[in-house]
Amino acid sequence: MNIKDKVFVVTGASSGIGRALSEALLDKGAKVYATSRSVEQTSFLHANLYKKNLDVSKLDNIDWLIRDAIERFGRIDGFIANAGFAYYEILEEANADHIDTIFNLNTRSVIYSAVKMREFHRDEPFRFVAILSGASFVSMPGHALYSATKAALRGFFDGYRHELFRKDQILHTVYPVATETEFFNVANQDRKPWPIQTVTTYPTPLA
């Protein structure tokens, strides 16, 4: 696809891969609806950029986000589900809280967004990009829950591809390895793994 003049929604856009990707898309001439819980506070400006603070782990917000982006830009060509986080921990005590928080954002919200995009574009082309992780193939020590959420997405999209019958409705899944972002601070993992990528070396399935 040609990125110029296309409308993209990017979640988790205030930092890391989401931020770098939004900038790269804008450079290529795209229009970007960027969202995260705090994206409006970032000093990230562009004529074709719209920023909105939203917590996409709440499904009502996804419904609202997709409707709002379509109202504002007329359509959504690509939805990039990038928001996600990890705990780096040893699971010694059963804690429903951690299970629910990470699955709600990393898995449930992404699956729901993909199906919602399809619902809105039943007979039209669309792209959905889910940022997974190398951990969806190889589970990492200390990241059991994170690996589970990403493996769930891989299982889902591998299956969901069988349910789309138009060649112009494409599900992209991205498998970054450790990337130089806030990820490891949020996960409370002081030692970053090696090798580590920069946010600008993200694979570009859309190019």
Place this chain on the structure above:
Amino acid sequence: MDIKDKVFVVTGASSGIGHALSEALLDKGAKVYATSRSVEQASFVHTNLYKKNLDVSKLDNVDWLIRDAIERFGRIDVFIANAGFAYYEILDEANANHIDSIFNLNTRSVIYSAVKVRELYKNKPFRFVAILSGASFVSMPGHALYSSTKAALRGFFDGYRHELFRKDQILHTVYPVATETEFFNVANQDRKPWPIQTVTTVSNAIIKGLEKDKEHIHPSKLFKFAHTFMPWALKIYLWRERRIFQRKHVNGNNKQDKQ
């Protein structure tokens, strides 16, 4: 491990793999705490069997179940998380309900149970057996959510194994392929896939796996072989399943539209 006199908790025990496995364990001299939403109504009786109706998709019930089993039998040697189900559907409308129901039972409850068993057995031996599926490796057409819940479990247990540091604390994951149970009726899938296994094949494989301390248990040698050495054969299989699925859902829907 030797199964005789060991205490097993089995979820989803009223039918299918859970039922067959409970019977096989009792035959081997084990004590079984069997649970499901309707196991008490099942005509399934044995001196070493205790049955209790519980919905393990609620985490409070998991806490209660583990406490009750320990009170009743003194300990739990092996927890077998077998309860699970599937939807066979085309996802063309966003439906939080389906996502939540299937993840709550198939994934959330299993992960929570595994960590809970570990919490109670911090410095003691235990086994946890999770019944996954071949779909945790290869996502099936019409089973996007189900495949996702099972892939999540595979991701979780492959990671969680790194967090157990005792040789006598073992996480077993079982990967049955299509099995002759109520599964396909519940999923509303009228055409069962081929090849299909019996519950006896699966329960025998699990018992053998437990006895030999195998972490990864593949009841279908054919699937394991194909998945490891002949990925192209699985692609052909998937292509066929996809066509069947497409014919049912897309052409079927179009016919309804015309009427």
